[in-house]
Structures are given as structure tokens and as C-alpha cells.
Amino acid sequence: MNEDFTYILVPAFNEAEVIREVLESLLKLKYRVVVIDDGSRDNTEEVIRGLTVRYLRHRVNLGQGAAIQTGMSYAVRKGARAIVTFDADGQHKVEDIPKLLETLNEGQVDIIFGSRFMKGASTNASAGRKFVIRIGRIVNFLFTGLWLSDAHNGIRAMNRKASRKIKIRENGLAHASEFLFEVKKKKLRWMEMPVTVEYNKYSRKKGTSHMSGFKIFLHLTLYKLFE
Amino acid sequence: MTTVQILLLASLFLIVLYIYLRLRSSVVDAVVFILLALIGAALVVFPDYTTVIANKIGIGRGVDMVIYFSILFLGFVCLKLYARIRRLEQTLTTIIRESAMLNARALEEEAE
Numbered sequence: 001m002n003e004d005f006t007y008i009l010v011p012a013f014n015e016a017e018v019i020r021e022v023l024e025s026l027l028k029l030k031y032r033v034v035v036i037d038d039g040s041r042d043n044t045e046e047v048i049r050g051l052t053v054r055y056l057r058h059r060v061n062l063g064q065g066a067a068i069q070t071g072m073s074y075a076v077r078k079g080a081r082a083i084v085t086f087d088a089d090g091q092h093k094v095e096d097i098p099k100l101l102e103t104l105n106e107g108q109v110d111i112i113f114g115s116r117f118m119k120g121a122s123t124n125a126s127a128g129r130k131f132v133i134r135i136g137r138i139v140n141f142l143f144t145g146l147w148l149s150d151a152h153n154g155i156r157a158m159n160r161k162a163s164r165k166i167k168i169r170e171n172g173l174a175h176a177s178e179f180l181f182e183v184k185k186k187k188l189r190w191m192e193m194p195v196t197v198e199y200n201k202y203s204r205k206k207g208t209s210h211m212s213g214f215k216i217f218l219h220l221t222l223y224k225l226f227e
Numbered sequence: 228m229t230t231v232q233i234l235l236l237a238s239l240f241l242i243v244l245y246i247y248l249r250l251r252s253s254v255v256d257a258v259v260f261i262l263l264a265l266i267g268a269a270l271v272v273f274p275d276y277t278t279v280i281a282n283k284i285g286i287g288r289g290v291d292m293v294i295y296f297s298i299l300f301l302g303f304v305c306l307k308l309y310a311r312i313r314r315l316e317q318t319l320t321t322i323i324r325e326s327a328m329l330n331a332r333a334l335e336e337e338a339e
Binding site: 036048049050051052053054055056057058059060062066069070073074077169171222226 | 309310313316317319320323324326327328330331332333334335
């Protein structure tokens, strides 16, 4: 796949502590990297200055879903052929990206979701988090009829067709489920691939709490009501 | 007239006054509001009528009927407001997204 037309989207909100390291490891892959700063109030912009990345900034904090959609719209305008979303907190492994892109390039599917629970995947998620994700899978299934082995994993790869068709309107965390709604509605071909998700001390602290699972559920219900 | 009746009538009057002074709504809206306020005032002055109506639809007490309908109405208002907030949020998101894309920068050119 042409490296110039592959965009890695990194939504970031107050990630100054780790983002430079994450971006540096991404840049080794030679793809185009786009940081969408979702109105951070820390010095995110300062710490990444000088890196070969495109920098987009939301003037106010809108949520991760909004940041991803901004990145997708931008990449599509720039002629992206493939897009990968990647969390800024260092929980994903860059080595997974070429694997996802290689499979995407075979053309059998439009979008690939990373899964930390498939055979060949690895994660150090706590028992509590695994439980919440299990509930999330069931909720996703009830809302979409798609049965995935993981829910709300930040790493995914899609081709141009998928990135043009998918429109994320859920600004908050529920966007991860909205990807599934869109895949179903727009009849996109999808698959899952095993990836590594390693929570470090930072991403554990920064990441979503168990309570946010309930919040996501509430947002999904409201989303369905007001669609 | 009891104290509560005076309080309710005064509140109704203030609401109508507020709508008239602040919202400057169209004539149709104003007529509808005044009509509603008049009905409200009539029911406050002659509370027994609510009971008559309530009995007709199978509710024992006029006050109960008023409360049931108020809850339904408030629920409806909440949903309408929520839908409006969502629309506003989407508009705001579109504006911020456009501005973010227009102002996209290449950070390597800004290195000191």
C-alpha cells in the first residue's frame, strides 16, 4: 500500500506526557501521521513540535468520536487510500499496523477492527475491565446484530470506501459502537484481527473508568432514539 | 380566594408578562399563550371544574389529573430540549471541524 496515502489518525486530549513517544514510534513506519488535538489544555502541541506530523486542533474539547471524524474527513480530503486509528496513550503496538494494512490491502474487507481477545492477541486488561468489555460486546450485539470478540478497541484500519461512508456523529466514547452501526447500515465488509493492547501505568490512570461503560450505554440509547 | 390561588394567579401573570416582554413571539404564539394562561387562570379560580373533567376520564381528583398531564408535558419538553441540544452540538462540531481542517499545520516546519 502506498505509504503516502496511508494516514494514521491519533486523537489526543491532554496526552502531553506520552504522546511524543507514541508519535515517534509511529513515524518509524513512514506513513502520514495526523494528530487531532481535541482541545487539550496541557502542552501537547509544544511537546510534539518538530515531528513530521499534521496537527489539527479542535478549539474546544468535543470528545474522541468527534476527533476521529475530523481526522477521517481531513484524510479523505487529502486523498487517503487507507486510514488507521490509533490511541495516543500508548496502549497499542505499532507493529500491529502493517499487519492490519496488509490484510486490508488484500481487498476482502473494508474495515478491520483490532481485537485484544482473539487467538494470537494479547492484553493485560484487568478482570474488571474484561468484564465491562464483555457487557459492551453484548450491548453492541443487541444494537447492531454484529458479534465481535472485543468492544471499544481504539485500533482499526479502513479503506477509502469505508472512511468516506462512515460518518461518526457520536462525539463521545460511544463512537466505537457507532462504527459498528455504520458498518451494518452502509453494508461494509468487516473483520477482526488480533492485536496487542498493553495498558501501562499512564493509560490505566488516563483511560476510561468502569463507570464510563454505563455512560456509553446511555448515550447509545439516546443515539438510537434521536437517530 | 385562598392564598395558593393568589400565588398561582400571580405566577401565571408573571409568566405571560415574561413571554410578552422577552420572547417577542409572533401574534399566533401570543394568542395561544394567552388562551392557555386564561384556561389556567379559570381552573385556578374554579378548581372544582378540574375534578369534573377528571371524573369524566376516570381520574378521581382534579389535582391528580393536572399532575399526570404536567408530568407528560414536562417529559415531552425535556425530549424536545434534548433533541435541540443534540442539533446544536452537531452544528458546533461541524464548525469546529471545518476550522480545525482549515488550520491544519505541519509541525516539522515549526521546529526551533
